[in-house]
Amino acid sequence: GLAVVLISHNMADVKSVADNVAVLxxxxxxxxxxxxxxxQEDIISAITGATENAVTRRAARSVGVQ
Structure with missing residues (x-):
């Protein structure tokens, strides 16, 4: 297998290249x-520590979820 460390907050980039995401x-x-x-909302919640916030709402809008 191949392992790559990608550090990014851009979920589209992460999801396009990763099979698994580790959140620190x-x-x-x-x-x-x-x-x-x-x-994507679950991953962002793990990053921010919040289940409902402006970041998760903004991320949902950017991928077309209302």
Whole structure:
């Protein structure tokens, strides 16, 4: 297999190249998520530590979810 470390907040870029996403928050592993079965909102919530905020709403709009 091949491993690549990509550090980005651009979820479109991450989802286009990754099979799994590891989220680090405040210097700790906040979860490893399979891209195919995890929603973008769940990944952003792991990054921000919040389940409903402007970041998740803005991200949902950018991918066409209302």
């Amino acid at each position: 928050r405040l210097g700790r592993n906040n979860g490893v998520f399979p891209v195919k079965t995890t929603s």
